Amino acid sequence: MVHILCPARHCLETPREMLGQEALCPFCHRQFRLRFQDSLEYRQQVLEERTRREEKTGQLWLYWSVGVGVAVVVLVVILMVAAAQH
Numbered sequence: 533m534v535h536i537l538c539p540a541r542h543c544l545e546t547p548r549e550m551l552g553q554e555a556l557c558p559f560c561h562r563q564f565r566l567r568f569q570d571s572l573e574y575r576q577q578v579l580e581e582r583t584r585r586e587e588k589t590g591q592l593w594l595y596w597s598v599g600v601g602v603a604v605v606v607l608v609v610i611l612m613v614a615a616a617q618h
């Protein structure tokens with residue numbers, strides 16, 4: 533079962549076997565096509581994928597930031613040692 537909103541935003545519980553067919557909303561009597569892309573489950577799946585992608589991107593930026601920070605600290609230490617030797 534999937535949950536699909538009609539054009540008037542009424543939530544209809546629909547068997548997967550009916551996807552791709554025309555339906556009539558029992559509340560507002562509007563006709564529309566049952567598409568998985570319009571289901572609440574699809575929207576949730578897309579949101580979860582987007583969240584995972586954003587988390588991975590955030591982690592990547594964190595790793596790059598830490599790496600650059602370490603490189604800067606190492607460079608400063610090398611410059612301090614070089615300056616102390618002169």
